[in-house]
Amino acid sequence: MNTRIIANTQIRAKEVRVIDETGKQLGVMGLEQALRLAYEHNLDLIQVTEKVDPPVCKIMDYGKYSYQAKKKEQSASKKQKISELKGIRLTFNIGQHDMETRAHQAEKFLKEGDKVRIDIVLRGREKAMSDFAREKIGKFLEVLQGFIPYKIERELKKEMRGFSMIISKQ
Secondary structure: OOOOEEEEEHHHEEEEEEEEEOEEEEEEEEEHHHHHHHHHHHOOEEEEEOOOEEEEEEEEEEEHHHHHHHHHHHHHHHHHHOOOOEEEEEEEOHHHOOOOOHHHHHHHHHOOOEEEEEEEEHHHHHHHHHHHHHHHHHHHHHHHHHHEEEEEEEEEEEEOOOOEEEHHHO
16 A cells, blocks of 8 residues: 555644545544544544545544555556556568558557567668568558558667667557
């Protein structure tokens, strides 16, 4: 759990806005009075937020509150989709059908919400024909455009072994 729960004597404010266990607002009162009220009900005084002045505190069971906070945090983390970087590697002499196959694979990655890194590897004398390699990537992007719209995250960049670029879903 990332957020630390502040309860009972850990609360540092002199005055607090108090909400009872049913959710009814009891108003602003001194910390001692709020703590006494919580102890009378055999419950804890838990600081819900410190962003307002005076901070909002709730009278409830500490264990129940921490359990609910943990569950809330877990469900929020489940809903997050972490975008991965997937790779598609093209070769210098790639055929049209292979290019379409790679485009379908890239389309699948983009639909899942991942970013796609397109690499074209150049070996030996192929490095001298970089214009031809740029054309190959251009053709690949044209084929891909027919399947799914995309946006370029990182422009085509010359690297040690060829060219690469990163695209993502539009």
